[in-house]
Amino acid sequence: MEYSLQADHLTKLYNGQSPAVNDVTLRVRPGEFLTLLGPSGGGKTTTLRLLAGFETPTSGRIQIGDHIVADDSHFTPPEKRKVGMVFQDYALFPHVDVAGNIAFGLRGPRKEQSRRVERLLSLIGMTQFAERMPYELSGGQQQRVALARALAPNPDILLLDEPFSNLDTGLRAQVRTEVRHILLETGTTAIFVTHDQHEALSLSDEIAVIFDGKLIQVATPHVLYNRPVNMQVAKFVGDANFLPAEAHGMTADSRLGEVKLFHPKTGRVQLMIRPEALAVGIDNDGKPATVLWREFFGHFQRLGLALADGTELIAQAGVDRYYRRGDLVSVSLALPALAYDNESEHVLV
Numbered sequence: 001m002e003y004s005l006q007a008d009h010l011t012k013l014y015n016g017q018s019p020a021v022n023d024v025t026l027r028v029r030p031g032e033f034l035t036l037l038g039p040s041g042g043g044k045t046t047t048l049r050l051l052a053g054f055e056t057p058t059s060g061r062i063q064i065g066d067h068i069v070a071d072d073s074h075f076t077p078p079e080k081r082k083v084g085m086v087f088q089d090y091a092l093f094p095h096v097d098v099a100g101n102i103a104f105g106l107r108g109p110r111k112e113q114s115r116r117v118e119r120l121l122s123l124i125g126m127t128q129f130a131e132r133m134p135y136e137l138s139g140g141q142q143q144r145v146a147l148a149r150a151l152a153p154n155p156d157i158l159l160l161d162e163p164f165s166n167l168d169t170g171l172r173a174q175v176r177t178e179v180r181h182i183l184l185e186t187g188t189t190a191i192f193v194t195h196d197q198h199e200a201l202s203l204s205d206e207i208a209v210i211f212d213g214k215l216i217q218v219a220t221p222h223v224l225y226n227r228p229v230n231m232q233v234a235k236f237v238g239d240a241n242f243l244p245a246e247a248h249g250m251t252a253d254s255r256l257g258e259v260k261l262f263h264p265k266t267g268r269v270q271l272m273i274r275p276e277a278l279a280v281g282i283d284n285d286g287k288p289a290t291v292l293w294r295e296f297f298g299h300f301q302r303l304g305l306a307l308a309d310g311t312e313l314i315a316q317a318g319v320d321r322y323y324r325r326g327d328l329v330s331v332s333l334a335l336p337a338l339a340y341d342n343e344s345e346h347v348l349v
Contacts, residue, residue, distance in 0.1 A: 003027050003030075004028050035204040047210065053078035087161055099121070159190075230340065234338075245339070288327060290305050291327040
């Protein structure tokens, strides 16, 4: 089996409105962690609900493993799709203890069910909490129980709908790392929905960017961050500086001087430059700039810079020098820039 999930040309219309999901095609390999990333209201949760069977597609086809679960003539309900679901609010049964929640979807002999529950309790590090009630658990512990319950029936695919959004920042980072390790250990194929670019970049094997119901780009985190297919994706995924320039093949003339390009271009372009691609120093033969503001993060600094002509840039610097507002520095481009055509805002990747 080449793919765990294949979705072809999925479209969902509500009452004649603009499509909530518009011609989305996805492929997910066994054991892969795919993230649906986009702004709130962009169609990613509706896409997930179509895959789960909570919504019926207006058109399109969904295949899970070897089984077609939705097309123009057939629709398999969610309980028969072998799909696990982890929700934002965990959705644990409040009157059932941890072990009972995990065992809820299991069938077969009780001994086998008990062994499966014990295995999952050990996997999520909560063996000693088997008899606790959900209200006696922290948010992170509840999330792990929700994950174990979804994994208990051994689903073909696990779907996660912004499962960390109710956790505070520190716990959120810890729990998402734990969840990723559990999924790697079990070899589970997972599709994860988030609007948080940092979560998507740190967790995913591949990321599918969805804007206004349309699939814009599917790529690894590295490619998505460094080669966004258009300026809209570049602005959404991480900080980016944009500078007008005149391209001449593999170089371009810009306000930073002559810079190298990733791809050959000619004519007027917009350069996309990530903050970490800018080298900031005192005498690095770059363009003179003034520090407008500084944010210190311990292992790096973010700097707001103004060139002599007033052009403002965001740069990322190390901590070997402590920059202050008003400092005079020089700035240059340490890496080739990505160039977008002014007309289309697209670049070949």
